[in-house]
Amino acid sequence: MLFFDSAKAATTDLDPVQQMSFWDRIQPPVDISANGHKIMDLFNYTTFMVIFFFILVCIGIFGFSYFYSHKRNKKPYYTYGNKKSHKNVGLAFGMAVFILIDCAITIQSNNDLVNTFFNFPKGEEVVRIQVMAQQWLWNIRYPGADNVFNTDDDVVTINDLRLPIDKKVVVQMTSKDVIHSFYLPNVRQKRDAMPGRLSRIWFELKKTGEFDIACAEMCGTHHYIMKGKMIVYTQDEYDSWVKQANQVALSANDTEDPDLYWGWKWEE
Numbered sequence: 001m002l003f004f005d006s007a008k009a010a011t012t013d014l015d016p017v018q019q020m021s022f023w024d025r026i027q028p029p030v031d032i033s034a035n036g037h038k039i040m041d042l043f044n045y046t047t048f049m050v051i052f053f054f055i056l057v058c059i060g061i062f063g064f065s066y067f068y069s070h071k072r073n074k075k076p077y078y079t080y081g082n083k084k085s086h087k088n089v090g091l092a093f094g095m096a097v098f099i100l101i102d103c104a105i106t107i108q109s110n111n112d113l114v115n116t117f118f119n120f121p122k123g124e125e126v127v128r129i130q131v132m133a134q135q136w137l138w139n140i141r142y143p144g145a146d147n148v149f150n151t152d153d154d155v156v157t158i159n160d161l162r163l164p165i166d167k168k169v170v171v172q173m174t175s176k177d178v179i180h181s182f183y184l185p186n187v188r189q190k191r192d193a194m195p196g197r198l199s200r201i202w203f204e205l206k207k208t209g210e211f212d213i214a215c216a217e218m219c220g221t222h223h224y225i226m227k228g229k230m231i232v233y234t235q236d237e238y239d240s241w242v243k244q245a246n247q248v249a250l251s252a253n254d255t256e257d258p259d260l261y262w263g264w265k266w267e268e
Contacts, residue, residue: 029185032207032232036188038112042105049101056093117189120202121168122268129161131173132262133180133193135219136226141263145246150263155245159228161213163205164238170202172266181217184230190216198264208232 031037068077079086130149132139140161144153163169173182173193182201183190191201213228233241 029212030207031186031188032205032209032211033187033189034204034206035112035116036186036203038116039188042108042112045108046101046105049104053097053101117202120170120200120268125167127163127167127169128266129163129169129171130263130266131171131182131193132176133173133182133215133219134176135178136215136222138182138213138226138228139176139262140228142242142245143266144249149266150261153246153249154260154263155242155249156260159213161228161230162233162238162241163230164233164235165205165208166235168202168204170200172264173199173201174264176262178219179217180215180219180226183214183216184211185214186211186230192217205232208234 028040031040066072081087081090124147128143128147128149130141132141138159138161140157140159141149142155142157143149144151144155146153171182171191173191174197175193175195177195179195180193181190182193182199184203187203187205189201189203191199193199209232211230211232213230215223215226217223219226
């Protein structure tokens with residue numbers, strides 16, 4: 001059994017945000033995943049199109065206010081917008097929004113989900129992790145050397161997720177109490193962890209280092225402290241850590257402790 005509560009340990013460190021410039025603070029977290037760019041591409045496209053049409057609307061509002069002001073038009077012009085030309089202009093703008101925003105976003109997001117994010121990897125090379133969320137921490141389980149969950153060599157940590165680089169990782173999760181949301185900002189993904197239900201998420205990491213785990217669902221009064229760390233190793237570093245962690249687990253696991261044996265049978 002291996003415990004490490006990174007959320008408590010982090011409280012003793014200086015807040016790195018205070019040392020950052022304003023420009024750095026408003027930048028998105030660095031993307032360390034193989035497919036995070038797909039989510040960012042969709043986000044950037046949506047943002048660009050919304051800004052584009054917002055500017056068009058502003059041009060119309062302020063333009064009409066200027067050209068049809070009382071100073072330039074002493075006699076008011078009344079219209080109900082029911083002329084054919086008015087209807088055609090309204091239809092053209094509506095179709096432009098529908099095609100360039102609604103249809104484009106739907107097609108792109110559906111393709112990404114079907115071809116990538118819902119296309120879960122399988123095989124022995126996949127790293128499998130189980131997560132049990134609770135107020136207000138993340139319980140994380142590794143299957144150990146036998147690659148079977150809920151056995152004596154399982155490694156269980158708290159708020160401490162360690163993974164290798166360049167390997168596909170599948171995480172199954174549930175919740176012990178209320179709905180939480182397992183959020184990896186640097187992977188650009190999150191998934192709800194719900195009581196009585198298994199959720200899944202997969203990703204592949206492309207950069208080593210230490211990154212945040214957060215809860216993106218308001219889960220109670222201490223939601224703000226539900227923070228963990230994801231440490232990404234090289235394959236050799238990860239293998240070394242797993243070997244050491246398995247030895248600790250074999251000497252510390254207690255099969256009679258229900259808080260340790262909360263895992264489930266893995267199903268692809």
